[in-house]
Amino acid sequence: MKKILTLILAFSALLLLSSPALAQVEVGPEVAFILNTFSFLISGVLVMWMAAGFAMLEAGMVRTKNVATICLKNISLYSIAGILYYLIGYNLMYAGVDGGFWGSLGFWGPDDAAALSGDFSAGYASGSDWFFQMVFVATAASVVSGTVAERIRLWPFLIFVVVLTGLIYPIQGAWSWGGGWLSEMGFSDYAGSTIVHSVGGWAALTGALILGARKGKYGIGGRVNPMPGSSMPLATLGTFILWLGWFGFNGGSVLALGSADAAIEMSVVYLNTNLAAAAGLVAAMIALQMIYKRVDLSMALNGALAGLVSITAGPATPSPGAAVLIGAVGGVLVVLAVPIFDKLRIDDVVGALSVHLVCGIWGTLAVPFTDSEASFVAQIVGVAAVGVFVSLTSSLVWLALKFTVGIRVSQEEESSGSDTVELGLEAYPEFGRGSQGLK
Secondary structure, eight states: OHHHHHHHHHHHHHHHHTSHHHHTOOOOHHHHHHHHHHHHHHHHHHHHHHHHHHHHHHHHHSOGGGHHHHHHHHHHHHHHHHHHIIIIIHHHHHSSOTTSSOOOOSOOOOOOHHHHTTOOTTOSOHHHHHHHHHHHHHHHHHHHHHHTTTTBOHHHHHHHHHHIIIIIHHHHHHHHTTSOHHHHHTOOOSSOIIIIIIHHHHHHHHHHHHHOOOTTSBOGGGOBOOOOOSOHHHHHHHHHHHHHHHHHHHHGGGOOOSSHHHHHHHHHHHHHHHHHHHHHHHHHHHHHHHHHSSOOHHHHHHHHHHHHHHHHTSSSSSOHHHHHHHHHHHHHHHHHHHHHHHHTTOOOSSOHIIIIIIHHHHHHHHHHHHOTTOOHHHHHHHHHHHHHHHHHHHHHHHHHHHTTTOOBOOHHHHHHOHIIIIISSOSSGGGSGGGTOOO
């Protein structure tokens, strides 16, 4: 009898909670504050997990002799991004931009005094916002890591990361997300196809041009010599992790979860993000089969990432069908762009330029197709302005490093691999050269 009474009470509670009257009740400011803060934090955790995705993807795409180094670069660049965004990046991007080009200099510090005294008008805890913004900076730096892998020295690369995360990224970010001049013009980039992904792509492109290709990558007469990576299972795992993390990347960019409208928008963003990724992978596979008569796994993986990058600029406004089309175009663009970069003798180890730069531009320019409030003029100006600024500043930093401390390992060191030369270890010692293993 007691169990029956408990079931009746539970069922009654469910009926009450699902009644239309209660569904219309709006949460109070404190509850909204808590939900918004939680959304920032859990979404930030998902984006932080993308750092593991980049590490595994790149570890699978580089040769065995460089796996440990690429893992070290990915975890260290994430750490550097966090420190620099605290020291200078956040305030430079958000503090007092007011339609201009950058904010103020100085350390970031949490300010929750109002909320602690009962005023929840800020909408969320300040630390949750900082954390969510910080993990985006690390994503931009991760793009660079894969492109210049296998021939760049560790410490010069990390010095570049310091400048990228402390100055270059925050300044261009202030133009739009910080309320700067691009924002005043109407430039729209929901979660960062340009502000995050293309920024990493432009920085990676200048680095690849100044650094040069890996030894033996390009032969006489335009021949491209394949350099297979160490582990396609690792690369596949990395892609799945990135796909998962992207729900936080795009979904968290709703910047709220304290109302039904915000929850609905987040669900739309999740849906469109997933569809675009799936369409990117399938479209890449079809394009590969049509062009090369076979499907390459690494290119298919990049097709999924291409779909994700493409939808990132505007995941809230497309219909599901439009999201599929946007992602599919991204998947095809990757298949077409990779050989173009090779013809230009621009050595991109993981295909990041095709994924993050090319599809970042495509995704940003596609926004006005589904968002009536966006304009093609503002989108083109934003893409061009960010591209010129990041290319010029990155080139200056790369060249300064090249002519001072040097950025490239020697031919002998490149042949031996960065793991033994710079770290004094091997990622897979049981398959080392002493065992006639992979190189």
